[in-house]
Amino acid sequence: MNNALGKAFVFGDDVTTDALAPGAYMKQPLSVLAQHCMESIAPTFAQEVKAGDYVVGGCNFGMGSSREQAVIALNMLGVRGVIAVSFAGLFFRNCINLGLAPLVCTEAVQIAAGDKLSVNLSNGVIENHTQQTRYSCEPIPPSLLAMLQSGGLIPHLKKTLSLRK
Numbered sequence: 001m002n003n004a005l006g007k008a009f010v011f012g013d014d015v016t017t018d019a020l021a022p023g024a025y026m027k028q029p030l031s032v033l034a035q036h037c038m039e040s041i042a043p044t045f046a047q048e049v050k051a052g053d054y055v056v057g058g059c060n061f062g063m064g065s066s067r068e069q070a071v072i073a074l075n076m077l078g079v080r081g082v083i084a085v086s087f088a089g090l091f092f093r094n095c096i097n098l099g100l101a102p103l104v105c106t107e108a109v110q111i112a113a114g115d116k117l118s119v120n121l122s123n124g125v126i127e128n129h130t131q132q133t134r135y136s137c138e139p140i141p142p143s144l145l146a147m148l149q150s151g152g153l154i155p156h157l158k159k160t161l162s163l164r165k
Contacts, residue, residue, distance in 0.1 A: 005129065006052040006080050009045060010113040011038070013058035017091060020062070020070035033069055034076035051078030054119070056111045058084065062091020071098045081119055083108050083126060083137070096144050099152030104138040111135075121145060 019040050025033045038045035049055075055074065061084035062070060071094045074082065081101035085108050095102040101121060111117065115130040122145075124137040140148065150156035 004052055004080065005116050005118050006054045007050065008054050008056050008083075008111050008113060008115040008117050009042070009049055010056045010111060011041060011058070011061075013085075014060045014063055015041070015057050016064035017062055017067050017070035017088075018064055021067055021073050026067075026069065030069065030072055030076060034073040037073040037077060046077060049077050049079060052080050053078070054117050055079055055082045056084065056108050057082065058109060059086045061085075061087050062094075063088040066090040066094070068094050068098065071095050071100050075100055083111065083117075083119075085109065096147055097153040099148060099150075099155070101140070101148055103140075105135050107135040121148065 020037055021033055022036050022040065025036045035046045061082060070091065075098060079100065081103055082095060083103045083105050085106055086104060087102055092102045101119070103119065103126065105126060110131070110133070111128060112130070115128050118127045118129065119125070120127075121140060124139045126135040126137060128135065147153055147156040150159050
């Protein structure tokens with residue numbers, strides 16, 4: 001995750017989990033659901049996003065239902081992290097639990113679509129290589145950072161518990 005370059009896909013405020021994981025596809029395989037991620041606001045997003053890219057949002061990103069599939073869809077598309085001014089609480093925690101970095105950054109509104117970004121989770125810095133600027137993120141607490149670096153809650157628990165044997 002640290003310092004890898006990715007393209008920014010920028011969205012506004014109040015992006016819902018229904019936009020990320022449309023209800024009409026919830027009974028389909030997760031691979032099908034992922035292909036419809038964001039189609040209500042950006043019809044070509046799932047086809048254009050590449051592994052290692054970033055999703056950037058405004059305030060209240062991930063609002064709505066607590067569906068984990070919203071994060072799973074982003075993971076399946078290869079999104080490296082979500083950068084937003086603020087997150088809905090359940091979405092933020094689902095990101096941590098499923099190994100997708102949620103970065104709270106009040107300066108996210110300065111990021112433009114297509115900007116090339118890299119993120120250093122350890123020091124909480126986003127570098128915008130296109131604009132040649134840096135933004136500070138709220139630090140992710142060490143215990144949650146360890147979960148992210150393990151790939152999420154379940155892999156982290158497996159790792160932690162195997163070390164205790």
